[in-house]
Amino acid sequence: MWRPHLVATARLKYLGIVDALEADIQAGRVSAGERLPPQRAIAEALGVDLTTVTRALNEAQRRGLVSAQVGRGTFVRDEPGGDEGAGAPLDLSMNIPPQPSEPDLRRILPQGLAAILASPSGALAMHYQESTGAPADRAAAASWLTGRVAGAASDRTVVTSGAQAALFALCALLLRPGDVVAAGAVTYPGLKAVAAQQGLALAPLAMDGEGILPDGFEALCRERAPKLLYLIPSIDNPTTATLPADRRREIATVARRYGVMLIEDDPYAPLRSERLPALAELAPELTWHIATLSKCATPALRVAYVLAPNPTAAIRLATVLRSSVLMAPPLSAALATRWIADGTLDDFAAGIRAENRQRQSLAVSIFSGLDFAADPEGHHLWLRLPQRWRAAEFADLAERAGLAIVPASAFAVSPHPAEAVRISLGIAPDRGVLEEGLTQLSGLLAQPALGARAVV
Structure with a gap:
């Protein structure tokens, strides 16, 4: 049976798994017809999450390296490199938005990029930017955020290369190894990955159909003194719960009473017809609000905005980002700004x-x-x-x-x-x-x- 390993030079972990498998097949270390280990076994052997392995095996099927057989498992194909996509599994694991017929992303994305590059200032979109984001992009982001967070301002806004990069940088800025982070009993796997990398202690909070329970949050504050509460207030991932307005106010009150910082990761709010008060409105001095475009437009942009409690905090976050991702992708950020201005993002x-x-x-x-x-x-x-x-x-x-x-x-x-x-x-x-x-x-x-x- 194949011994899972990673190609360290791969751009992404799941590609590292596929590349390693393909290399082993080509070298004869894995034979045609061999059954691969179960996904959970591969994940445990490599120390990655299950969704990474799922993506890897989906890509392996797309390349024609393996095939899935109902009731038996995944096997190395007799003739690797057959028809691409033949028998490929249906991936219901990746939480990617459906692409509507209008706007047509494949049409307007190249058109938008071409228009930016043809503009008088287009060359600036190919240069290095400040780690806070270009002034025009910060202003556009603040304008867009105002629709859900009253009082959003450009000097409090940071443009980042996706919500995960923002989350990692925020935890590095605000926390130290051993600090307690409160989160729902089930929560976004990206937070779990950050906590494991940075040595943070995750403390589970009881949940019901409307999200985390304020009483449980307060009890945890008394017992373990968490430094930070992470939550997805709208269409929670994975439970789909949305915190009602009164519960948001209770959580803000408890956080203020015990001095707990808040990370409000709110990628799905633009999809909801009903506007609810953001925690960044209810407790602005404590809250870092993350708004990615991955769920309301496309993950291909790799752009997210962070609204900090104050301008000084925004600069501190940019300092951390400078040492990791440096900046958001300038062309993507400029395209997002264009789409905000002309209404395409909405x-x-x-x-x-x-x-x-x-x-x-x-x-x-x-x-x-x-x-x-x-x-x-x-x-x-x-x-x-x-x-x-x-x-x-x-x-x-x-x-x-x-x-x-x-x-x-x-x-x-x-x-x-x-x-x-x-x-x-x-x-x-x-x-x-x-x-x-x-x-x-x-x-x-x-x-x-x-x-x-x-x-x-």
């Missing part, structure tokens, strides 16, 4: 919102009678499994059927997460493909659990 959010509604309606019809949480304007759902199923077992079964989903363990902060899986609806190329995949998942749920034994 059009993207509206188009994605409309497509999400269609896909969520499809999921409701297929999963009728099942226990799941979803926001009609979001692009993922949280499926709580029937009692006979364990999440890891169901995810393994889905993998063997050519469907990639993410079990609760990938998000868990507490030791015993709910038996649930996150299913992302956005990456499927169209609703027909999505319908086929969701129908297949529903059928798998009706099967006996893998651990079940016949009674004799």
Whole structure:
């Protein structure tokens, strides 16, 4: 059986896994027909999360290196490099927004870049920028943020190369190894990765259908004195919960009472029709608000904005960013500024919102009678499994059927997460493909659990 390893020079971890597998196949260290280890075993061997391995195996199938066989597993193909995409699994694990027909990203992205480069100041978009972001980009970001955070100002705004880079830099700026960070009992895996890298202690908070419980947050403040609370207040990843206005006010009050800093990671707010008060409005002196364009436009931009508590704090964050990512990609930042000015960014959010509604309606019809949480304007759902199923077992079964989903363990902060899986609806190329995949998942749920034994 293949011994998983990484090609260290690969641009991304999942590509490092694929490159290592391809090299081993070409060198004869792995034979045609060999069964690969289960995804969880590969993840544990390499010290990466399950979604990274899922992406790697999807790419391996796209390259024609392996094939998935229902009920058996993933095997090295007899003739690597066959038809690209043949038998490729449906990836319902990556939380990417669906691309609406209008605006057409493939059409307007090159048009926008060409217009920027043809402008009198276009050459500046190919130069190094300040780590806070170019003044025009900061001003545009503040203007866009004002729609959800009253009082957003350009001198408090930092342009970053994506929300994950912002989160890593914020934790490096605000925390020290051993500091306690409060988060939901299940939370964004990117936070777990940052905590592991920086030696932070994650403390789980109880959650219900509306998000974290303020009473539990206050109890934790008394018992463990967390330095920071991380939360996704709108369409939480993975639970899809949205904190109502009164609960947001309670959380802000508790944070102020105990002097706890807040990271408000709010990528899905532009997709919701209802505007709720941001924590950056309720406790501006404590809150760092992260707003990425990955969920309301496209992850291809690699642009996110951070609203700091004050101008001095924004400069301090830029200092940390300068030592890591240096700056946001200038062309992408300039394109985002252009889309903010001409309304394209809002059009993207509206188009994605409309497509999400269609896909969520499809999921409701297929999963009728099942226990799941979803926001009609979001692009993922949280499926709580029937009692006979364990999440890891169901995810393994889905993998063997050519469907990639993410079990609760990938998000868990507490030791015993709910038996649930996150299913992302956005990456499927169209609703027909999505319908086929969701129908297949529903059928798998009706099967006996893998651990079940016949009674004799």
